[in-house]
Amino acid sequence: MGNSHAVNKTLKEINDKIRKGKAVVLNAEEMIEVVRRKGKEEAAKEVDVVTTGTFSPMCSSGLLFNIGQKTPPTMKTSNVWLNGVPCYGGLAAVDSYLGATEPTEDDPLNKVYPGQFKYGGGHVIEDLVRGKAVHLKATAYGTDCYPRRELDKDVTLADLPEATLLNPRNCYQNYNCAVNLTSRLIYTYMGPLKPGARNANYATAGQISPLFNDPFLKTIGLGTRIFLGGAVGYVLGPGTQHNPKPARNERGIPLTGAGTLMLRGDLKKMNARYVRGVSITGYGCSLAMGVGIPIPILNEEMAWYTGVSDADIDMPVKDYGYDYPNGLPRILKHVKFSELVSGEIELNGKKVETVPLTSYSRSLEIANELKKWIEEGNFQLTEPQEEIPSY
Structure with a gap:
């Protein structure tokens, strides 16, 4: 009987609504409340597209x-x-x-x-x-x-x-929360890490990050049209170091670094607000990239996935002092992303200050900009021409 109420939309139907100015588009933060209040079935009926965003250093660019x-x-x-x-x-x-x-x-x-x-x-x-x-x-x-x-x-x-x-590896689906258990200050691509685990650095936009909202990459593949650096870009396929079969929690969220994307876009059309050179103390240079990916709500399953919140995301805490240089970093523990954004986590019985490398406010701005493009009929969604393996 439940199947009689199943929601199934096609990308063509969603694009038709976009062209007519009738598509319901929410950013990923807004979708959390809709799914919580109305459930995945009603959310799938009501919402057509969920926009995501992230603005973070992406070295492989x-x-x-x-x-x-x-x-x-x-x-x-x-x-x-x-x-x-x-x-x-x-x-x-x-x-x-x-x-x-x-x-x-x-x-x-x-x-x-x-x-x-x-x-x-x-x-x-x-x-x-x-x-x-x-x-x-x-x-x-x-x-x-x-x-x-x-x-x-x-x-x-x-x-x-x-x-x-042309970016070989962007949009890591999950990544390490970095600490340093040695007695000296160390410099890493996750930023400076104080001795004795006095800070914990992390990098992701959490609940609005693209690949947390489509954890099995069911709507993202070769040819997916995206927001890249303030302009239209495309997914070319899996990025380097893509891990198609990570361990996952009950919501399907990877428990370690997992999916990555290879991306391309026309630099001449980009906006420096979303393409920023960065210098990471003691490590070197990188590029902070703004990426936004639209998730079509084709069915209840996609509504459920896009209802992910920070409390649903488990982040691995790893030691970059002793373990990481030797290539065998242990997972010291998992912490909820909601704990990280609170400003502190607990590790070995003490409170540790957390430091984000990703700008949540700029990430949300990207999701909202992409939402605006779609609502104004200036951005159509594309059908992936080839799947990215993720399960």
């Missing part, structure tokens, strides 16, 4: 760009730098890839504090989005068809024929 052959003679670049940051040039004549974590070769901070960098690939990407000129230097060995051997000039994003943000 970068820019695939082409400098064109505007200045004769033509050139096949071998070594390329943008504002002193080395790029990879082994891609054909004038294509190069700039990694977000690559530092400048002569970073002044590194000269004073070895291992620390003030400026890197992520900052170059932000500067380009802001319309700033960056210095392009390139060298080549020269051939009969590509005789030029040196190029030295300033360029802006508008000068580049193509500039594609």
Whole structure:
């Protein structure tokens, strides 16, 4: 009898409602209350799309760009730098890839504090989005068809024929809460960690984070249209280090790092508010990315998943002092994400201050911006052309 009331929508039906301005769109925070008050069946009937968002450092990001052959003679670049940051040039004549974590070769901070960098690939990407000129230097060995051997000039994003943000691993579905059990301060990609576990650093937007709202990636795959850096982007498939079969809790939420996504978008259309170069003390450079993914509410199951709250998410606490450098980090315990956002957790009988690397307010802003695009009929949802394995 329950099946007679089952809710089943198609993406086409949802897109038709979007075109007509009749789609009901909620951000992931709003959906929690609807599911709690009305249950998953009524929520599925009432809501068509749930928007998610995250704004966090995503180290595995970068820019695939082409400098064109505007200045004769033509050139096949071998070594390329943008504002002193080395790029990879082994891609054909004038294509190069700039990694977000690559530092400048002569970073002044590194000269004073070895291992620390003030400026890197992520900052170059932000500067380009802001319309700033960056210095392009390139060298080549020269051939009969590509005789030029040196190029030295300033360029802006508008000068580049193509500039594609191509990120191999973004949107980690879950990740570690990092502590340090040693007696010395250590510097990590999760930020500085005080000795004796005096702080616990974490990175995710929790209940509004994209892959917590579709834990089995039932609506996300190759070709999924998304918000990326303030513009339209796409999912290319699983990101590197994608773990398709993690241990999960009763709500299907992974208990460790699990799903990741490979993403692409046109850098020329992006907004620097959602593409920010960052420097992590004692570790290096990265890029903070804004990503928002729409979740179509096709049925009651998807309504249930998008009703996830911080109290439903279990985060693994790991030691980055003794364990992590040796590649065998134990899970010291799991804590609820709601505990992390409260400002402290308990570990080994004492209170530990928690520190977020992800901006929840900016993440919610992204979910709301994507919601606005859909409500205004400027953003249609796409059918995944290939599934991402996740169970």
